[in-house]
Amino acid sequence: DQQVKQNSPSLSVQEGRISILNCDYTNSMFDYFLWYKKYPAEGPTFLISISSIKDKNEDGRFTVFLNKSAKHLSLHIVPSQPGDSAVYFCAASAGANNLFFGTGTRLTVIP
Amino acid sequence: ETGVTQSPTHLIKTRGQQVTLRCSSQSGHNTVSWYQQALGQGPQFIFQYYREEENGRGNFPPRFSGLQFPNYSSELNVNALELDDSALYLCASRPGTNYGYTFGSGTRLTVV
Numbered sequence: 001d002q003q004v005k006q007n008s009p010s011l012s013v014q015e016g017r018i019s020i021l022n023c024d025y026t027n028s029m030f031d032y033f034l035w036y037k038k039y040p041a042e043g044p045t046f047l048i049s050i051s052s053i054k055d056k057n058e059d060g061r062f063t064v065f066l067n068k069s070a071k072h073l074s075l076h077i078v079p080s081q082p083g084d085s086a087v088y089f090c091a092a093s094a095g096a097n098n099l100f101f102g103t104g105t106r107l108t109v110i111p
Numbered sequence: 112e113t114g115v116t117q118s119p120t121h122l123i124k125t126r127g128q129q130v131t132l133r134c135s136s137q138s139g140h141n142t143v144s145w146y147q148q149a150l151g152q153g154p155q156f157i158f159q160y161y162r163e164e165e166n167g168r169g170n171f172p173p174r175f176s177g178l179q180f181p182n183y184s185s186e187l188n189v190n191a192l193e194l195d196d197s198a199l200y201l202c203a204s205r206p207g208t209n210y211g212y213t214f215g216s217g218t219r220l221t222v223v
Binding site: 004006036041042043044045046089091097098099100101102103104 | 115117144146151152153154155156159167169201203211212213214215216217
């Protein structure tokens with residue numbers, strides 16, 4: 001049973017525009033959410049996180065929004081750059097436990 | 112030493128064989144987790160070790176086992192390999208209960 005879902009396998013965005021990646025979860029016990037970025041032949045790299053006590057966290061061009069009532073979070077990248085092209089994984093955890101990952105969204109930023 | 116290093120990077124094994132994958136974590140990272148990432152899927156949690164003891168396990172059979180050593184290295188052992196075990200195996204470590212997992216680049220295992 002997939003507890004974290006990323007329903008868009010791919011997304012293409014023009015350079016300079018906003019990229020919005022979405023993630024849904026089913027487990028109401030999740031209290032910490034993370035986004036990882038993965039390039040080919042590399043391991044996932046931590047990008048940004050948010051605790052369930054917040055609804056927004058911002059770090060430079062990256063902002064994560066959490067809607068607990070809808071069990072939905074999104075990652076906004078603005079402005080998008082060609083170097084942002086990668087696979088983005090949404091992950092969640094309950095307490096200080098293991099991570100549950102989504103299936104990933106491949107972002108392509110077109111120059 | 113910084114980062115998480117995994118070896119080997121690629122491996123081909125025959126069905127029924129046994130394999131050992133290795134991970135070297137950052138100094139001070141007492142918690143290490145192993146994940147399996149099948150093609151087109153997200154990483155799936157296999158198990159976690161904290162100070163050399165297993166303290167969490169995902170939905171994987173007992174033929175998946177592990178060890179963690181005092182020098183911050185760890186191993187993932189898989190017995191009686193099956194074709195479906197073909198995947199990227201990722202090691203991730205963190206200092207205690209800090210959420211900041213650092214992932215290695217993974218070992219690509221192919222079972223033929």
